[in-house]
Amino acid sequence: MKIKEIQAKTILNHVRQPDDWFGLKYNMNLYRGCQHRCIYCDSRSLCYQIEDFDGEILVKVNAPELLADALPRKRVIGTIGFGSMNDPYMPLEKQYQITRKCLEIIAKNKFPIHIITKSDLMLRDLDFLKEISQVFCAVTFTITTADDALCKKIEPGSPPTSRRFEAMRILSEAGILTGISLMPILPYINDNEENIRSIARRTAENGGKYVIPALGVTLRDRQRHYLYTKLDKLFPGLSRKYIKNYGGDYFAQANDYENLEKTVDEECFKHKLKLRIPKYDPSPEKFQLDLF
C-alpha cells in the first residue's frame, strides 16, 4: 500500500441529517483509505469517490492544525465522530499520531466524541479519553465474529476480536463508555445464533454497555465486486451463492433474519445491554438516566 501525506483543506464536517445511530453533530476523516482491508468494506463504494481504497492511504497531516483552528469557532457543542470511512486507529496511526493530537485538542475544547474502531490502539490514548469522558466519550468496537480465525479472514488487517474485547475491558474499567457495533452480518459466514450469543455474552463480560446490530451487508458496486473476489478465494463456491441469491440487490439480509433478530433481543435483555448508544446530553442528570 502506498502512503501519501497530504494537506487537507477542511477537517471537521457538519453532519446535516440527525444521526440516529451515534448522535453525531460533526464528523472527521483523518485518513483516506484504510489498512484494515475488511473484505466487506462499504467505503469502496463509488459514492465515496475514493479511487484506490486498497492501494493508497492518504494521511491528512495538517488535520490537528485545522481542528485547532475550527473548534473554538463552533457555536454548537456536539459529538464529534471518528471513523466513518476509515479506522482512526489503523496501524499508521502508531507513527503519525494524528488521532491522538486531535483528541488532545478536543479535550482542551471540551467537546464530546464517539470513536468507532476495530483496533486496541486507542489504549495508548487513555489519558485523553478519560479527560474527554468528563464531557462525553463513547468507544464502539466493531465486532462481527467471536472467532479469531474467521476474523483474520474477513478483517485481515485489524487486530483479532479477542484483542478488541480485551481493550473493551480496560476501557470499561477506566470508566469509559463502550460497546459494540454488530455489523455487518454476512450471509453464510457469521449469520448464526451461536456467533451472536457469544458476542453479546463477551460484550457484557468485558464491560460493554450496548450492541448496535445490523443483520446483513450492503452490496454496492465496487464494494460488491471486491467482496465477491475475496469470497472466491476464502470461501470457495460462496460467491456463486451470493450472485444467485442477491444478484444486483443493494442489501443482502442475514439468513433466518427474524430468528437472529430475536436472538439479539434476547441476549441483550439477558445481559442488560442496550440496543442503542446513550447519546451526549449537556445535562449530567439526563445522561445518567439515559445510560442506566
Ligand code: SF4
Ligand atoms: S476498518 Fe472500517 S473503514 Fe477500515 S476497511 Fe474495515 S470496514 Fe472499512
